[in-house]
Amino acid sequence: ESGLNTARHHQSLGEAYSLQADFEKALRHMIDALMEAEQSRIIPQIVWSSIGVGDAYSNLGDAEAAMKYFDYAKKIQDTSNLEALALKASGDARLGTPGQAMQYYKSIDAGIATGLILLRLGEMNYNTGKADSAIDNYTNAIEYFSRSHAREGIAKANLRLGDIYIEKHEFDLAGSFLEKSMNQASSEETLWEIWYHKGRIYEQTHQSDSAIAAYKKAIEIIETIRGR
Secondary structure, three states: OOOOOOHHHHHHHHHHHHHOOOHHHHHHHHHHHHHHHHHHOOHHHHHHHHHHHHHHHHHOOOHHHHHHHHHHHHHHHHHOOOOOHHHHHHHHHHOOOHHHHHHHHHHOOOHHHHHHHHHHHHHHHHHOOOHHHHHHHHHHHHHHHHHOOOHHHHHHHHHHHHHHHHHOOOHHHHHHHHHHHHHHOOOHHHHHHHHHHHHHHHHHOOOHHHHHHHHHHHHHHHHHHHHO
């Protein structure tokens, strides 16, 4: 009502909706945040808001749109000679250089941020065929998340380890990681994946009835998310 900048408000609302897996609303608020930031010409807010829009598109599965906004954030950051290390680290985490971001977060003892970067590194290593390095990344992520009592981060890292060991056909080990993930998870986004990977284990160990039940549970959770 006062005509003041509300970019931070929209960004916080976007993050809250994202945590509730309501990604459409999250995206709308992140776009509003970016519009407000651009109108006010506040460079750090433009960078943060651009990253927020990119994250929202990433959650919706639109990697091309996500990279467009991550690149935009980097361009604004570079052309303005912005030296804010936290902003740079956030950009590095999303633009293929997470190792640089991790050094910053470690230096300020930011356990959750370091854990998130390790998740990103694990994903990149696994996608490029470096499964052993990914296992190390996810194992270290669990350590950092545990220090900060970040249960959802612990759940995510265990989930990814379960996925890797399914691919290795080490089903008992995979199952133990999925159980650890289940014990920590609260996000529906994590829970449906756990049930999906449980289904994979049952399917590959010829337990068809259990596999069907697990896959149906995953679908049920996904439909709950879609229903919102």
